[in-house]
Amino acid sequence: MIALFVDKIRFFDTTLRDGEQTPGVSLKPSQKVEIATMLAELGVSTIEAGSAAASEGEREALRLIAGAGLSAEIATFVRALPLDIDYAADCGADCVHLVVPVSDLHIGAKLRKSREQVCEMAWNAVEYAKERGLVVELSGEDASRADPDYLAGLFRGGVERGADRLCFCDTVGILTPEQVASVIPGLLFAPLSIHCHDDLGMAMTNTLAALKAGASAAHVTVNGLGERAGNTPIEELVMALEVLYGVQTGIRTDGLYHVATAVSKMTGVPLPLNKAIVGEMAFTHESGIHAHGVLRNASTYEPIRPEQVGRTRRILLGKHSGTASVQAALHELGYVCDEGQIAEIVARVKAIGDEGRRVTDADLMAVADSVLDLVREPVITLKQVTVVSGSNVIPTASVTLTVNGGEVTCAATGNGPVDAAIEALRRAVAGAGDIRLEDYQVDAITGGTDALVDVTVCLSKDGRMLTSRGARTDIIMGSVEAMVSGMNRLLEERG
Known part of the structure; x- marks a missing residue:
């Protein structure tokens, strides 16, 4: 059992802020609302819905999430600037994650200010946020490289001026568990969060060490998304606490995989096959x-x-x-x-x-x-497939199949030629059964522009799932082959 200083660990999820800072990830307001809803249903305490000062789209997302009636506290990232705090309050946030650089490197190279000036900025921002009726989590950016005495002094001044919580940020992932055990106890004059990055693969370990040392909350992201190597993954931390340390986290663990796959699809960041808990090969x-x-x-x-x-x-x-x-x-x-x-x-x-x-x-x-010497007549037979794609053209596919002896022709558009072909096939067999594509994978078997590609699809019908494959030098035809093979098997009479 892990020795905790609090009755319950708070989970501060920053998927919609730090997670969205993953290179190449950009979420629409509607997607942010969907993810926030799933996180609240999991039992997350605080959801950081983005950075209100970043753009009008961010503010729209914050307004939508704040107005969704979710059970979680809704926070937004702010700098020590009155305008940032005004955006947060005006958009309906409950809490501000007030981030202030605290290492001499950041204070000098990024802000070009003195330690004293940064303290004044931070403390003034705390007072102003409290005047606007906001919960304040005062966060020390790059705290792991800060002077411990200076950090403690800035934090104490923030608490004296009304800060509700504090956060220690290992911004570049350089902490060790030994350092965590040394520094955290000296900062426990207010509820303390730990925010770890995974640059050296230590985010999970350091987060656990901080909770053991007295931190009461952990900053996490779904699938460990975040800048560079990412942040502490909520699914791994929750299960490590539950299984290895006997901690009742209050998180609905049976929803972790659903949230992980949904976030993966919306962000376009695939789950590593061997990722703990939610990777394809985990079970x-x-x-x-x-x-x-x-x-x-x-x-x-x-x-x-x-x-x-x-x-x-x-x-x-x-x-x-x-x-x-x-x-x-x-x-x-x-x-x-x-x-x-x-x-x-x-x-x-x-x-x-x-x-x-x-x-x-x-x-x-x-x-x-x-x-077994079983002879099966195919339910469907492909007669032709035509795909049109190119610049300034919406990818379109038409297919002709025989389905249970009758000829069917269907057409569909898609996000690309493969997507269009798969959708056309699904529509063509709709009369025989509703077949859904659950997963799609493609691998190049050989190199070069004429590479042989191996396409594997996972299809489902009425709760039954089945995998099939196709191998061609043409990725479209390889995909069609995999789909037709799998659909035939799903449409056959079982037994």
């Missing part, structure tokens, strides 16, 4: 020994149940797969096989894996059909 097994153990008792190779974070376990098939995992996958797909047939299917699965290929559900079904 995925292929090795025969591991898969066999997990199928018998999940705790053999999983420290937490996937359902705790809103996920399900996956068994991937490949050259490392054993009989148990192949048998489980066949059962899920509705196949009944004897021992000899299973042995042959396992051998063929390993052979596919030895070729360097991932074995999709459609691959396994094709192997099983062959071994």
Whole structure:
């Protein structure tokens, strides 16, 4: 059990501010409202909705979030400037995250002011924010490189003038847990937050060390988004506290994966495959020994149940797969096989894996059909696909399929030629079933402009999910091939 100085840890989520400062990320006000709503539903205490002084779009987002009736406190980033504070108050914020540079490097090189001038700016801003009726979290930027005595003095002066909370910022991620244990206890004359960056991979460790040393709140972002190497990821911190330290965080953990994937899609920042908690492979097994153990008792190779974070376990098939995992996958797909047939299917699965290929559900079904001598007439057959794309042209695709013996032609537009082709295929089979694209991955198998690409799609219909693949030198046709293969399998009668 971690020794805490407070009854409950506060989570100050800065996905919509520090997270949006990830290079290339820009969220619309409507997206910010959607993310803020999900964070409030998770149980986050404070949501930093952006920087009100940055743009009119930021102010619109803040107004919308502040007016959404969310359970969380709504904060905004401000500098020690009256105009910033006015923007925050006028847009309906509950709290200002008042950030003041405190290291001599930042004071001299960035502000070109003296220590005394920075103190006056900070204290005046605190007083003004309190006059405007705002909760104030006074934050020391680059605190890890500041003179500890100067930082403590600035913080004390801020509290004397009405600051409600303080925040220690490891702005460039250079703290160590030992330094955290040394510096945090001397700043506990007001509720203290810790804000860590992950430049040297220490954000999680330093955040935990700060909470153990007496900090009462942690600044976090979804998926660890943030400038450069990012910030402390909420999903990892919450589960580390819950599982390793026995802390009841008050966060609805079964919503973590949904929020992580939604934020990933909206920001365009993909989740690393091996990311803890929310990465694709976090609860995925292929090795025969591991898969066999997990199928018998999940705790053999999983420290937490996937359902705790809103996920399900996956068994991937490949050259490392054993009989148990192949048998489980066949059962899920509705196949009944004897021992000899299973042995042959396992051998063929390993052979596919030895070729360097991932074995999709459609691959396994094709192997099983062959071994069991099952002949299936395809539900759909592709007759033609035409795609138009280029500068000043909306990507458009038309497809002609035979669906259950009848010919269907459909057209659709999309964000790109692949998106248009996939949407046209979905529309063409809509009469036979509502098939959704849940995931899309593409890898280049060979190099060069004529590279062979391997497209893998995950499709769903009526709660059933299935993966399939296509490999072509043409990414559009590879995608179409994967879609048609998967749709055929989903539309077949099971059993």
